[in-house]
Amino acid sequence: MNQSFRLENIGLINRNKKLSFKFNGKVYYGYEGDTLASALIANGVHLVGRSFKYHRPRGFFGAGVDEPYAIVQLYRNGETEPNIKATEQELFEGLEATSVNCWPSVNFDIGAINNFLRIFLPAGFYYKTFMWPKSFWFKVYEPFIRKAAGLGVASIKHDKERxxxxxxxxxxxxxxxxxxxxxxxxxxxxxxxxxxxxxxxxxxxxxxxxxxxxxxxxxxxxxxxxxxxxxxxxxxxxxxxxxxxxxxxxxxxxxxxxxxxxxxxxxxxxxxxxxxxxxxxxxxxxxxxxIERPIVFGNNDTPGVMLSSAAKEYLKVYGVLVGKNPLIFTNNDSGYETAIEFQKNGINPIILDTRKDPKSEIVDEAKNLGINIKFSYVVVAAKGYKKVKSADIAKISEDKEQLGIVENIKCDCICVSGFWTPxxxxxxxxxxxxxxxxxxxxxxxxxxxxxxxxxxxxxxxxxxxxxxxxxxxxxxxxxxxxxxxxxxxxxxxxxEKKSTAHDKFWCVPLPKGKNYKRFLDFQNDVAVSDIEIALKEGYRSIEHVKRYTTLGMATDQGKTSNLNGLQLVSKIENKVVPAIGHTTFRPPYTPVSIGAIVGREIGKHSKPTRKSPMHSWHEKNNAIFVDAGVWLRPRYYKQGNENLFEGSKREAKNVRTNVGVCDVTTLGKIDIKGPDAAELLNRVYTNSWLKLPVGKARYGVMLREDGIVMDDGTTTRISENHYHMTTTTAQAANVLSHLEYYLQLVWPELNVNVVSTTEQWAGAAIAGPKSRDLLSKLFPNSDVSNEGLPFMGFIEGDLFGVKARIFRISFSGELAYELNVESDHGIFMWEKIMEIGEAFKIQPYGIEALSTLRIEMGHVAGSELDGRTIPYDNSLEGLVSKKKDFIGKRSLSRKAFKAEDRQKIVGVIPLDKKTSIPEGSHLVKDFNAPLPNPKLGYISASCWSVEHDNPFSLAILKDGKNMIGEKLFVMSPLKNKVIPVKIVSSHYVDPKGERVRS
Amino acid sequence: MLYIKCPHCGWRSQNEFSYGGDATVKRPELGKEVSDKEWDDFVYNRKSLRGKHWELWQHLSGCRQWIKVERDTATHEIFKTLKASEEIS
Incomplete structure (x- = not known):
């Protein structure tokens, strides 16, 4: 098709570069520098879509960001993007676009039947109609609205763009x-x-x-x-x-x-x-x-009705005629500028000016050029369905209320100017x-x-x-x-040419006996009558009118409609516009793609991934990883066709019988130095710290000021004024901030420095009855006997030339040690442990086995220290000093915290000793009780006890202290399970703690 | 996004900071007898002020110092920032 609406000698486009593009499957040509809109208009295409509600034909209204109509589905380089404004999309070779909101095609759209049913689709239609019956919502209304509403279609493919x-x-x-x-x-x-x-x-x-x-x-x-x-x-x-x-x-x-x-x-x-x-x-x-604003008249949404400034822009920037027989409808001098441009390019426009006798340089120029100007004239209605064919026009009385005799004149576009909106x-x-x-x-x-x-x-x-x-x-x-x-x-x-005042005229009255739709919001199909209904129904605030009628709510956010909407409300309400006020302007000014908002933070880039220095070894040895916060940790090391259950059981069992090694690098580590370090620890932890000797570690629990347990871990006195604190993986950052808060704001007199050393140390836990034998081979020059390195002891050792810290601490309940070396030597340490450990049947174990070992020992962890429990609930009351004050101590004397039937940690075993208990299940006395069934407690952690070879769980249970031996039911409605269980002590293995001291 | 003048580092964007609540709350001294009411006021009771308000922020991704910020909770205007050691006047 040739570009029959393109002029030869005007425009800023590059005529040396012809571009081909497709619209609704048909091939057209344009030039470099065109927008999709200007190229389509150059080819005489004015029908680009269907309107949102009534599916009326839609053309172009503007030439830029204010465009309410020309929204297309764009195809570019194998991707598709919805809701692109044709007036903003620059043309490129091979561009493809299709119309939206029409089916089966833009020329024949079944939804257009809404246009004839519009009496049924007034303001607030959705609110009124889809209210009842309730059961219809999911089955009937929602699918219907989803199909009928919406503009383009979002791609469901991964967006490959950056x-x-x-x-x-x-x-x-x-x-x-x-x-x-x-x-x-x-x-x-x-x-x-x-x-x-x-x-x-x-x-x-x-x-x-x-x-x-x-x-x-x-x-x-x-x-x-x-x-x-x-x-x-x-x-x-x-x-x-x-x-x-x-x-x-x-x-x-x-x-x-x-x-x-x-x-x-x-x-x-x-x-x-x-x-x-x-x-x-x-x-x-x-x-x-x-932005130029329109004047409202009958059928003002017909393709070919557009802003006069847009017509001028298409002409001067793109060398494109929006019509060859233009009618200019204006209330100010801007319309004349467009008319003059048409006239200069050999097209004879007609101007209808609502003003009676405007006097200015621009008006004079138009008169001198011989342009046909009709003063005190208005467009009553546009005629034509898919494109303007003619216009009904009439003279208007001085008070702008009475129309004269309606005449019909031929035209192929109507360029409107209702003055400008900043x-x-x-x-x-x-x-x-x-x-x-x-x-x-x-x-x-x-x-x-x-x-x-x-x-x-x-x-x-x-x-x-x-x-x-x-x-x-x-x-x-x-x-x-x-x-x-x-x-x-x-x-x-x-x-510049001087202009004169505009006429504050914005809406053409309806001629007698006619009921033309006069649109305010072109994208959401909001007409004058819709606003009238909303006001009749009692909506007053402009914000409410907006939401009830959807005026100004579409993707163009009412750039061309808001002010005329206000004018209408002000007229009906008989108030001045400033008394009505405008709706709130919120970002974004124009639609922004989700991709741009997200930026590079997608997939693996959405959060950092932290890996231990031994990560590559784990990878090579079939570790199945799991996210632990931002850390990636081995869950278990898969052997053959093992699943998680089998693998973790094997690993845990090997710890109980031989020796295992676990990567504990992720534990938070804080280096604490200064003469008041002991005093700080004494205030932060619930137990007493002033007398901890050098070379000794101690387990500690810290509270928030409200008495809830914040974190636990061991802290070791490295030298006189130097401590090494460990925190849980999850709370590492919070604990550091917590210490900084007290040191900087509450007790600035304490001379202490704290710094995170989590990433400076690689950590390996060696656990199991053979761990001492292994340790003595790893550190032949150190005395690691029970006397030389007793439980909770600390020494420094030489690991084949690498300086190591050796802590005798245990999370598994077995005889165990934790080795720390500088991160760079982590892989060396790990490989040495595996190499020398082979003789002792060492196996690496992941965090699933780690959990199993701590659960059956009754050691609390994150699932019990969940921000809802106090020391007593976790059987940690023995660690709470009665003598000294510490953070959160005062809260522990709250009545609820001292209640006799306070919740407490217990062990749970299924009566059949077979059925696994889902974590998060509730404990109830009677599973048949009417709802709501009183909940006595909840399962915090579950495992398969390798020591007893049956399921075992920890639970936080009301009056747990007195419930040992009771029979209850575990209920998990999510898993549809009811399991009869017995309540036992939370210390299921080695209750006296003899192994760790052996 | 707010623009906060860290008294140690200078002007920085809000995303380097974390919010820390009311800066005027004073922790009762250690070891001191405190009534339930006083303790509740310290731990829980806060005014949700509209207007000027002294609050704590920590320059978490910067110098890690806790600072005091005088901010209008309605307009977000920031009037003054102080180091942790400086008294609110």
Missing amino acids: YEHKYEYCDLLITGSGPSGLASAYAAAKNGAKVILAEDKSRFGGTLLTSEVNIGNQSGKEWAESIISELKEMPNVIVKNRSQVFGYYDHNMLVMSERVSDHLPKTKKFHPKQRLWYIRAKEVLISSGS TIHLASQSGNKTKFKEDIDAFVPGISKQNETTLGAANGTYTLEETLKKSFETGHKLSKEITKKDNKISFPNVI
Whole structure:
């Protein structure tokens, strides 16, 4: 198909590069520099989609970010993306797009029947209709809404594209490269300020690209180009196109999304698709311009009805005619500028001006060019279904209430201008208290909360000279305060055509006997009648009206509809617009892809993975890993076809009979030094620490101030003023912060330093009856006898030339030791242990066996110290000093904590000695009791006891002290299990603790 | 994201810090007899103020120092930051 709506001698596109693309399966051609929208219009395609609710035909309404209609499904490089605005998507070779929200095709859409049923789909339709019966929701309503609603389809494939985040700091962030953005950026850059200038579109210059002005003897476009090229050369300036600043957050933090590769057929190697910039700016200059607003009339959603500024942009930037027989409908001078451009390019437009007798240079120019202008005229309704074919027009009375005789005139597009709405989104997001400006009938920024200044059209300033002057001044002044430089810039001579006041007319009354749909929100199909219904039904607050009718809630967030909606509410309510107020502007200003928000934090990059120095050995030896917080730990070492149960049982049994080795590097380690170290430990732990001798370790429990157990572990006195603390893997970071809190804020008089050494030490636990024999071979020069290294003793040893710390501590209940060497020697230590241990039938064991061993010993761990238990609950009351004070002690005298029937840890065995008990199950007296069945306790940890060869669990049970020997039931509704059990002591193996001391 | 001036490191983004609650709460001295009421007030009872408020933050991913920050809970404006050792005036 030829580009029959393309003009030869106008536009900024590259005619030397022809691009082919597909829309709804059909091949078209456009040029480099086109958007999908401009290329389709050049080919005479105006039907691009169907509307959300009534499935009415949809065309193009704007030429950029404000577009409510032209939303397509895009296909690029084997991926698909929904809800792309055709007006923003740049054309590339091979682009493919399809219409959304229509079935079976955009030309014949079954959903369009809604259009004829629209009496049944008024405001609040979903709220009213889908309320009852309740059972219908899942089966009938939800599937129906899901099918009928929504725009594009999200890809279910993994997104292979790369997205990046970037942090940047600057003196001035300037959002928008129109006249105010360029002038302020230039002035600030000349003063040496660090400037970021962000432009949403691919071309810099904003309205300067389409307006007939002269700045310093250059056209607006030439001036913009010269400023941009100078800015690009300056080292203190970052100039970014295709970059939308979409959010203004606290403390002048703004977020910008840069579409790095979306305009290319394929993302280049090592480039991201999009980049999200987090920018902390000292000052923000908002130069986001304004968006033309429509005038509301009958069938104003017909394809071919569009903003007059968009028609001008298609013509001047893309060399594309939106129609060959245009009708311009305006209430201000902007419509004339579009008409003049048409006329200059050989197309004869007709202007309908709602004003009676406007006088200005622009109007005069249009008259002089011989353009047909009808004053005090309005469009009553557009005619045509899939494209405008004609318009019903009429004269309107001076009070704008009465229509004259309706005439029909032929036209193929209607370009509407209802004056301009400043883009105040960013200012409002920053906390700016906006105010209503009467002369432009719109809100503008008022009092700033953060360091933000709005310039030019975004501030309601519509003359170029004033805009440039103010912007140069502001850029200069703000940068001068930061850089203390004062480089004056000469102000260029500006020539522009003077315009006159607009007519505050926004909605054409319905002619007698006609019931045309007059749309306010084009994307969500919200018509004048919907707002009227909402107000009749008692909705008053504009926020409620918005949510009830969905006005302004679509992906365009009402950029073209909000103000007209307010006008309507104000008219019906008989209140002025500022008394109604506008709805809250929230980020993002435009839709941002989820990929950009997530950035690189996907898959393995979503959190760090910590590995012990022995990780490669575990990998080589068939370890099956499990996530333990951010650590990756061996769960068991698989032999043959073993499953987890078999493998962990074998490993645990080997510890009980021979010797095993477990990687305990992940345990938190804190180095504590200083003359008051013992005093600190004495205050932090519940037991007493002042008399611990050098070379001895002690087990300790620490509480939070509310008396709940925070963590446990052993701490060893390495030398007089030097301690080595261990924490659980999970609580390592919290314990360090906890110690720092008390040292820095509560007891700054204590002379102690704490530092995390978790990653400095590699740890291996050697456990089992043969562990001493193994140790004596590992350290032939050290005395590791029961006398030389007694239980809870500590010595330093020489491991074949490597310095090692040897702690005689046990988590398994067996005779056991823990070796620490510097991390770099971890693998050496591990291999030596395995090599020499072979003679003692050593086997490595994972954390599943580790759990089994500690559970059957009744040692508490994370599943019991779960932030809900006190020392008594864990049978740790013997460790609570009665003499000294410590963190959380006062809370232990709370009534509930001293209750006679307080929960306590117990052991649980199934009566059949076979059935495994699911963790998390509840303990009840009678499993047949009516619900809610009183819960007596819960299973905190379960294992298969290798010592007794039957299941064994730990539980926290109410009045546990007096429940030993009782028979109860374990209930797990999730696993559909009821198991009769017996309550026993939590110390199921070696209750006297003889082995660890042997 | 807030921008907090660490008295030790200078201006840093909020994501380097962790929040630590009311900075005006004083822990009763060790070993001192404390009534249930006093202890409850120390452990549990906090005012949920709207407006200026002294709070604790720890510069977790920086110098690891606990600092005091005077912040407006409604507007997020930060007026002043102090080292742990400095008294709130």
